[in-house]
Amino acid sequence: MRPRSLVFTLFGDYFRYCGEGEVPLRGLSDVLQQFGIEPATTRVVMSRLRAEGWFETRRDGRLTTYLLSPKAWQLLDEGRERIFRHVSGEWGGEWTLIATRAGDRSARDEMRKTLTWLGFGQLQPAIWVAPGDRLDAARQLMDAHGVGSDIFLSRSGDLDHDRSIAARGWDLDALDAHYGAFVAQHDTPTTEETDAALIARVSLTDDYRRFPFTDPDLPAALLPEGWNAPRAHAVFVRRHGELRAGATAAIERLTGMTVRGAHRAFLDGGAVGYTRGE
Numbered sequence: 001m002r003p004r005s006l007v008f009t010l011f012g013d014y015f016r017y018c019g020e021g022e023v024p025l026r027g028l029s030d031v032l033q034q035f036g037i038e039p040a041t042t043r044v045v046m047s048r049l050r051a052e053g054w055f056e057t058r059r060d061g062r063l064t065t066y067l068l069s070p071k072a073w074q075l076l077d078e079g080r081e082r083i084f085r086h087v088s089g090e091w092g093g094e095w096t097l098i099a100t101r102a103g104d105r106s107a108r109d110e111m112r113k114t115l116t117w118l119g120f121g122q123l124q125p126a127i128w129v130a131p132g133d134r135l136d137a138a139r140q141l142m143d144a145h146g147v148g149s150d151i152f153l154s155r156s157g158d159l160d161h162d163r164s165i166a167a168r169g170w171d172l173d174a175l176d177a178h179y180g181a182f183v184a185q186h187d188t189p190t191t192e193e194t195d196a197a198l199i200a201r202v203s204l205t206d207d208y209r210r211f212p213f214t215d216p217d218l219p220a221a222l223l224p225e226g227w228n229a230p231r232a233h234a235v236f237v238r239r240h241g242e243l244r245a246g247a248t249a250a251i252e253r254l255t256g257m258t259v260r261g262a263h264r265a266f267l268d269g270g271a272v273g274y275t276r277g278e
Helices: 003-013 025-033 039-051 070-084 105-117 135-145 159-169 172-186 194-208 229-242 244-255
Strands: 022-024 055-060 063-068 095-100 121-124 127-131 149-154
Touching: 003 025, 003 039, 003 070, 003 194, 022 025, 025 039, 025 063, 025 244, 039 055, 063 070, 095 135, 105 135, 121 159, 127 159, 135 149, 172 194, 172 229, 194 229, 194 244, 229 244
Parallel strands: none
Antiparallel strands: 022 063, 055 063, 095 127, 095 149, 121 127
């Protein structure tokens, strides 16, 4: 696990619930040492994240405390729903299609990252699609990045063709394999306590939080048979809850902070509709 990724995982699950969304640098260093990260590396990483605008600092004598910046709060709030809940709802057969035109290369690169996060897949170099009506989000994104485009809703009128579009727009076989590997790695009995529970829970969350960057949360009708995502999500929710008490106790011991209501993952059966429909 990379130090930068670990920091955001720890703030998302624990430190956002400490004080004003904060942790002393000394306590954070002690936590990251549990993952083999040396204090010198922690100082460098946090200094860089602060320079990028993700954190602010407060000094109390020789004690430095890192606090979430408004930019970081927004990131954590936007990402939490995508990470902790799947919403594969009904689909009316519509696609949002974006045909991009020439634009600044750096702007296009940033646009690609955001489009992927929003659940768009790339059919061709200049063609992006996403199921459902996402016109407003697409227009806002294109305007924000200054990339010329034509955006409209489209229908193929054929479910088999729609499934073909999904298979070409996203590497569903690879994604399904990653979900299966997650289940194999994390579907284990609960034996961990305190520090071991913290390591297991952070590893669990750090692995699972990567899926929203690659999983567009497609409607059930477009997914292949035996899709592993529901199993992975159920394992994540169960293990996240089982390890909560021990991990929270470890955080409080290592940092001297009180975690107010550490985040619970949840499984809303009504919102998870993975049964493949015709």
